Every structure is written in C-alpha cells, then in structure tokens.
Amino acid sequence: MTRALKSSREEVSAHIGNVLRSEVNKNADYDLEEWIQARVHISKGEIVMDVGCGNGKQVAVFSDLVGKNGKVIGADIFHQVPGLLNKAQEKLSEKTNIELLDHSASVSFPQSDHTFDVITSCYSIYYVEDIRATLKEYKRLLKNGGRCFIVGPAWDNSWEFYDLNRDITKQELPENFSARLWRINNEVIPASYEIFNRVEVSPFVNRVFFDGDNGVKAVEEYYRATLLFQEESEQEDEREHFVNEFVRRVKLEVEKNGRYVIYKRAIGLTLYKE
Numbered sequence: 585m586t587r588a589l590k591s592s593r594e595e596v597s598a599h600i601g602n603v604l605r606s607e608v609n610k611n612a613d614y615d616l617e618e619w620i621q622a623r624v625h626i627s628k629g630e631i632v633m634d635v636g637c638g639n640g641k642q643v644a645v646f647s648d649l650v651g652k653n654g655k656v657i658g659a660d661i662f663h664q665v666p667g668l669l670n671k672a673q674e675k676l677s678e679k680t681n682i683e684l685l686d687h688s689a690s691v692s693f694p695q696s697d698h699t700f701d702v703i704t705s706c707y708s709i710y711y712v713e714d715i716r717a718t719l720k721e722y723k724r725l726l727k728n729g730g731r732c733f734i735v736g737p738a739w740d741n742s743w744e745f746y747d748l749n750r751d752i753t754k755q756e757l758p759e760n761f762s763a764r765l766w767r768i769n770n771e772v773i774p775a776s777y778e779i780f781n782r783v784e785v786s787p788f789v790n791r792v793f794f795d796g797d798n799g800v801k802a803v804e805e806y807y808r809a810t811l812l813f814q815e816e817s818e819q820e821d822e823r824e825h826f827v828n829e830f831v832r833r834v835k836l837e838v839e840k841n842g843r844y845v846i847y848k849r850a851i852g853l854t855l856y857k858e
C-alpha cells in the first residue's frame with residue numbers, strides 16, 4: 585500500500601486531509617463553519633468561492649448563507665483525488681446555487697478580475713506551491729471591498745497527538761508534513777500583510793472529543809490516516825503494532841476519563857481588499 589502511495593503524494597495528502605477533517609468535526613467545542621462566518625460575514629446575494637472545498641462541507645453552509653440570489657463555487661483538484669467529486673456532488677445535490685470546479689489553487693483561475701465578494705480556503709492553502717502567488721491571485725479575483733478567509737493549522741496543532749505517535753513509533757513525522765504545519769505561520773501571515781490592505785489574525789483552539797468505544801474506533805481511523813504519512817513504517821505488521829499500541833493507550837485514557845481529546849489549534853486570517 586505504501587508503495588502505491590508514494591506515486592502520488594499530493595493525492596494521498598489530499599485524501600488523508602479529507603479523512604482527518606471529516607473526523608475532527610464530529611464532536612467538538614466549536615463549529616468551524618460558525619467560527620468562520622463570525623469572521624467573514626457572508627451575506628445574501630454574495631458570490632463566494634471556496635478553494636480546496638473537499639467534500640463540500642463549507643460550500644453547503646455558504647450556499648445557505650448567500651441564498652438563491654447568490655452563488656458558491658467549490659474548487660478542488662477533483663481529478664487527483666478519487667471519489668472526491670462524487671462525494672461533493674452527493675453532499676450538495678439539493679443545492680441549486682453552487683458549482684464545482686476542478687482546478688488547482690497553484691494555477692491561475694479562469695474567472696476575470698473582481699468576480700468574488702468572498703474567497704475562502706479551509707485547511708488547504710498549505711498544499712499550494714507558491715503561497716504568495718496564490719494570495720495575489722485571490723486578490724485579483726476579489727471585488728473591491730471583498731474579503732478572503734484562510735484557515736489552517738497552527739504550528740502547535742494537535743501536538744499531544746503527534747507526541748504520542750512519536751513515542752509509539754520512535755519516528756519523527758515526515759519533514760514535509762511538519763513543514764506544512766509551519767506554512768501558515770511562516771508564509772501565509774507575512775505574505776498576507778504584504779499583499780492585502782488589511783489583515784485580521786484569529787487564533788482558534790478547538791477540543792475534539794472521542795467518546796467511549798465508538799470514540800476509540802474513530803480515533804483509530806484518524807491514527808491510521810496519520811500513519812499513512814509515515815513511509816518508514818512500510819511493514820504491514822509494524823504498522824499494525826503501532827495501531828494496537830495507540831489503541832491500547834487511547835483505551836486507557838477513555839477508561840480513566842470517558843474520552844480521548846485532541847486539541848486542534850488553528851489560525852484564521854481575514855484579508856480585506858479595500
């Protein structure tokens with residue numbers, strides 16, 4: 585399995601990203617979409633694009649916010665992630681004001697200047713090749729008075745979880761995974777101040793709960809997805825050993841406290857084109 589994964593890292597990252605993101609929103613202190621809306625204030629009639637939309641979770645919410653006179657485009661590298669387009673189409677089948685676009689954020693978009701009121705990108709910008717170029721492109725696409733909202737993991741996102749992984753596997757997370765965690769801090773924030781007229785930075789800490797036996801199963805799936813990053817654990821039996829040890833430790837925690845908790849730490853940026 586690992587060998588096949590090596591052939592398309594972008595595809596694997598995207599797939600894992602989607603698995604992780606759908607898991608982590610199940611049972612948490614805060615709703616990510618409400619938190620986003622409190623910062624970007626999408627309103628009726630607006631034209632919105634959500635880049636790296638995945639299965640369309642945010643597109644569905646934004647579709648309701650803009651209403652029948654507005655429109656939401658959900659863009660993703662659908663052709664590179666098997667099954668993703670179907671998932672998004674299924675999730676959004678009832679929505680009449682949306683469009684799905686197979687497009688990479690690393691490449692210029694087909695729309696003309698001043699098209700959108702709002703551009704959002706949730707847990708996705710750190711996959712692009714050149715963050716500065718992508719942000720410049722978003723600014724081009726925004727109307728004057730438009731805003732862009734970017735959210736991604738903070739450098740210390742879920743460190744307790746990754747520490748546990750390190751303890752079990754005795755391996756560091758792959759460099760490109762750790763490097764991605766730093767991109768919001770090191771690249772997106774400075775480029776945003778350089779490119780946009782006004783920038784607001786919001787930290788977000790969200791406890792995600794995995795309760796009881798079902799929680800143990802869900803967190804096992806989450807851990808398996810994380811392990812896929814670890815090309816070092818090529819041996820299937822070694823991988824299973826890591827999973828078993830992880831599950832054992834999580835079960836101990838659940839027996840003691842009724843739940844296992846992961847602390848998702850994110851940074852949100854509202855960028856204004858004035």
Ligand SMILES: C[S@@+](CC[C@H](N)C(=O)[O-])C[C@H]1O[C@@H](n2cnc3c(N)ncnc32)[C@H](O)[C@@H]1O
Nearest residue numbers: 598601605636637638660661688689706708711
């Ligand atoms: C972690 S998921 C986030 C999905 C969704 N926004 C959410 O928050 O649940 C990251 C998404 O970014 C997409 N992605 C990765 N590289 C991309 C690129 N270059 N252009 C557009 N989307 C990309 C992936 O396919 C995946 O759907």
